[in-house]
Amino acid sequence: MKISLNHKxxxxxxxxTLADLLAAHALDGPGYAVAVGGKVVPRSERATFVLxxxxxxxxxxxxxxx
Amino acid sequence: MTxxxxxxxxxxxxxxYEGQQRLGAASVLIVGVGGLGSPVALxxxxxxxxxxxxxDPDTVSLSNLQRQVLYTTPETxxxxxxxxxxRLRALNPTIKVEPLCAxxxxxxxxxLVAAHDLVIDCTxxxxxxxxxxxxxxxxxxxxIFGAIGxxxxxxxxxxxxxxxxxxxxxxDLDALAEAPRTTLGVIGAVPGVIGSMQAMLAVKVLSxxxxxxxxxxFSIDCTTFETNIIDF
Numbered sequence: 001m002k003i004s005l006n007h008k009x010x011x012x013x014x015x016x017t018l019a020d021l022l023a024a025h026a027l028d029g030p031g032y033a034v035a036v037g038g039k040v041v042p043r044s045e046r047a048t049f050v051l052x053x054x055x056x057x058x059x060x061x062x063x064x065x066x
Numbered sequence: 067m068t069x070x071x072x073x074x075x076x077x078x079x080x081x082x083y084e085g086q087q088r089l090g091a092a093s094v095l096i097v098g099v100g101g102l103g104s105p106v107a108l109x110x111x112x113x114x115x116x117x118x119x120x121x122d123p124d125t126v127s128l129s130n131l132q133r134q135v136l137y138t139t140p141e142t143x144x145x146x147x148x149x150x151x152x153r154l155r156a157l158n159p160t161i162k163v164e165p166l167c168a169x170x171x172x173x174x175x176x177x178l179v180a181a182h183d184l185v186i187d188c189t190x191x192x193x194x195x196x197x198x199x200x201x202x203x204x205x206x207x208x209x210i211f212g213a214i215g216x217x218x219x220x221x222x223x224x225x226x227x228x229x230x231x232x233x234x235x236x237x238d239l240d241a242l243a244e245a246p247r248t249t250l251g252v253i254g255a256v257p258g259v260i261g262s263m264q265a266m267l268a269v270k271v272l273s274x275x276x277x278x279x280x281x282x283x284f285s286i287d288c289t290t291f292e293t294n295i296i297d298f
Contacts, residue, residue, distance in 0.1 A: 033283065040296055
């Protein structure tokens with residue numbers, strides 16, 4: 001199944017939920033905002049959020065400088 | 067004279083004299099006058115925001131000058147807010163600029179937020195951003211988040227009409243606020259880009275143009291120049 005992660009198309013085999021995908025890419029630490037289809041998905045919903053073909057996922061890391 | 071100073075923006079459809087009058091009646095608190103605060107303060111002064119308060123406890127250092135465009139080499143060692151206020155008053159003597167050489171703290175935050183229409187976050191840490199989020203939420207005031215690191219930058223309008231909080235974007239705000247401070251490298255133009263966008267958003271909010279980015283994070287990564295907007 002193909003999805004898009006930060007504008008790059010990737011093929012996922014093992015990951016079925018958003019939480020699996022983030023863990024597989026080491027994007028599940030503190031300070032990441034995760035959006036599917038442009039809408040932020042709360043951390044509490046990621047383990048039950050099932051990925052489907054063509055989903056567009058954006059992961060933004062917090063930066064703190066000014 | 068005033069007509070001439072602002073003619074290039076009052077001629078703009080959707081802004082006009084009404085927008086100018088709203089800007090002139092507005093008061094803005096700029097928390098931090100460093101890399102982000104420099105362009106924010108310069109553009110809002112030029113645009114004619116009626117009253118600006120500059121808050122920053124630091125002095126100008128040589129390592130600031132590659133990105134903090136308010137300051138010059140002979141001004142190193144001087145309090146940033148004093149140097150900035152003088153520069154801004156020269157740019158636009160018709161507005162009120164108040165320099166406060168202090169931190170945004172639990173002691174002063176409620177009074178500061180209550181006294182302004184809009185708060186602009188130009189700080190360099192999440193501990194202060196958490197205070198801004200809390201103070202603006204309890205006062206019902208909007209604030210403009212801005213942050214940069216290396217080649218990346220982000221802005222958002224927080225506690226606007228949709229009443230979104232920074233915690234809705236970064237749920238682990240407490241962990242971010244309590245993490246040890248780290249200093250990352252940055253190309254000077256990155257806070258230039260992000261601070262300019264914060265100023266643009268502030269002008270829109272204050273002049274009554276639509277509140278774009280209300281509860282939405284805009285981000286840019288200048289490695290690829292890729293941008294995203296996500297809704298929180």
